[in-house]
Every structure is written in C-alpha cells, then in structure tokens.
Amino acid sequence: MTSIVIAALAALATVAQIGVVPATFVNPLAAPVLPITLIAGWASVRSPREVWPVPLAAAVLLGTVSQARVGWYLVALLPVVALVVLMRGSEGRAVPSAPRRLAYASTSAAAGAIAYVIILALTAGDARVLVADASAILTGAAWTGTLAAGLAALLWPLRAQETGLFA
C-alpha cells in the first residue's frame, strides 16, 4: 500500500517538475527538483527502503520527455538515496528527533540536487554549465533542501515508530 501511495506521489511530483516548475522558475537550474524533495523528505522520516518507486517512476517520466536517457536520470537520482541511507544508518538506535531528521532531509536533498545536476550535465557533455551557472545550481539546491525539510516536517506524524512490547 505504501509503495502505491509513494509511486502516485512520485508520478505527481515528476509531472509537476515537467509542467509546473518551468513555468514558475525563469532559470530551470535555480528550480527545485521535486522527486529529490520527495525522496529526501520521505526517507528521512519514514524508511529509505520505502522510496524505491520514486527514482524509478521519476526517471521513466523525466527520461521520456528529455534528450537524456532514462538510465541517466535513474543514476542521477541515486546519490540522494545513498545519502539518506548513510545518514539514517549512522543514526544507529538513537531515538529519532525531529530537528535531526529535518536536517537529514534538507542536507541530503540539497547535496542530492547538486549531484543530480552534475551527473546530468556531465552526461550531456556540458560541464561548462556547472561553472557558468553555479549560483543558480546552488539556489536550486537550497530550494530542494528547504522543500524537503518542509515535507519531512509534514510527514513527521507518520514517522516509523518502534513500539514496545505493550505499546
């Protein structure tokens, strides 16, 4: 059930990325990457394993309207997943705290957005954009991180909670 919900959210986020984001941000590099927001926000609060449909659905939908291949989109969306897995793994058995999880979401999303742009720019054979539009890329990363933190805050009541024997 969770997979169906998150797959639907992934499709919605990606369609919004294709249809709405270009109409809202003049420079597409300064725009947030909504699928990354969803991955980071959800995986930080719930479980990283639950977000597997997001990179798959987003890559397929983005790749079909783009000159970049579906596989490259999938590769570009993996760093954010890896970052969240690492951050959640480093948490150990500590009691989850909201500020920490929000920090995970924003940091992994921002770093993931930068990695996403770098990978797609390199696969397009255009590394110049990384230098020429560095400020726009950082703005986009900041947007992505902020939205991911907001999503994590929204999802906080739905966080996976370990329950005791009599809870």
Added chain:
Amino acid sequence: MTTIRGAAWLSGLLAVALAVLVLSSLPQSATLEGRIAGIVTPAAGALRGTVRPVTDVLLHAGQLHELAAENAELRRQLERDEADLAALREQGMANAQARALIAAVGAEAGQFITAAVVARDPAPGRDVLLINRGERHGVRPGQPVLGAGATLVGVVAQVEGGRARVRLLTDRDSAITAIVQASRTPASLAGTGGGMRLELVGHGAPVAAGDVVLSSALGGLLPPGLLAGKVTQVTSAPQDLAETIDVEPLSDFARLEQILVMTDFRPGAALPSSAGTAGAPP
C-alpha cells in the same frame, strides 16, 4: 545491519539503472518512451494550465515596479510606432499587390504549421522544447522554428511520429550561420545556455549594440533573413582575434507556448521561393 541492507538495496537500483541504460540502445525503447511521453506530456500541460494563474502571480510579484516602468516605456514606444505605422501601411499595400502578383503566377506560398510547446527538457543545461507536431505532420529535422513576431527561435532537432524536439538558439549545442543586418557582417550565432553569442567576427568589425542579427543562407541550412536576435554588447580586447558579441533573443524563449515550423524548408536543398516571407527584409 540496516546499512548493509541499504547498500544492497542501493546496489540493486544502480544495477537497474545500468540495465536501463543498456536497454535504451534498443529500437523498441524509443517506441516505449514515445508511448509514455504521450501520456506524460498532456498531463504536464494540463497541470501547467491549471496552476498558471498562481505561477504568473509568483513570477511577477517582485516585478511590479519594473512592470510599471516598462509600461511607461511601452506607451512612449507606441506613440513613436503610430507615426511609423502610417508609412508601413503604404508599404503593406505595395506588399499586398506583390503577393497578389505572385499568386497570379502560381508561386507557392511558404508553408508553416503551428505547434504547441508541450514540455521543456527537464535536464539541466539543455534549451530544448518538445512540441506536439512530428513526422506525420511534415516536420523534419533542420526545419526552422519561429516564435512571436516571426522571429527564429530554434531548429527542429529530432522528430518522432507525433512529436518533435526543437533546439532553441540559446542551447549550448546550437550554432547557426548568421549575418548582422546593418553591416552585413557574416558570423556564427552560437547558444551559450540562456543567451547567444556571435562568433567568428574579426577584430574591429562594424558591429554595435542594437544591431539586428538575421539568419544567413550560407551553407543552405537555414533560409536567409529570419530575425534571430539583437546585439546587446560588444567587447573586445586588443589581444583577441575576435570580438565578443553578446546577442539577446527577440522573444522570450522561457514563455514560448505556440510556435511555427517552416515545413516547406529542406535543409541543404534549394531554398524555397518563399524563404524570405518570414520576417525577411525586402
């Protein structure tokens, strides 16, 4: 344990990505992508249309002062243009008579089809549009694409059955032969990613800010005389062999919704008799 499971799961996703990359070289993958895009692009267009009132407000909220100044400037411009309009009416009448004469001798009119911009390439660093006309509508790679005011906005880069991709002049992979209207200086108009630059213009060439840049028929890849941009800045250093000439588009590429494709143009073939009808000077 959690980290190991996460790493295994991540490796699985990476393996899927690599498999998809390998499979994407198969011809069937293009057909599948086309089918999925046939669903995605209308959905994205519908969503964009629904939220457009909101996005327009968000886009222009911080520009009210600029818009007021622009409005005042446009009013002054309008007054100046009204004076020019009378002269143009006279010229228009002459043109109408010329067109009637051409029609009488059976010359073909330029063929255009309108197309809607259904999506923009979401990959960073690519100025590419997806339009809802393709091979079955007569669209072919290399055909010029015009925007508002019959200005050249790009060239068809890739065609599928009912869709095509248009590489905008601002795309970093775009380069067309061009000519500066006032001085007739030939050059290459290359995209810089969001802007354009005139290249291969020698030091001291008679090019100034405000000069209009037109497409050139040199090489036969484009019809001549299509409005392509306006020079905004010319900078040159004594040690440089060529000038650095920045060019801005004549229409806002970020807001393109409807475009025209010159379907009667065949790149490399003999130029159509009507090539100069799309914004070409007499």
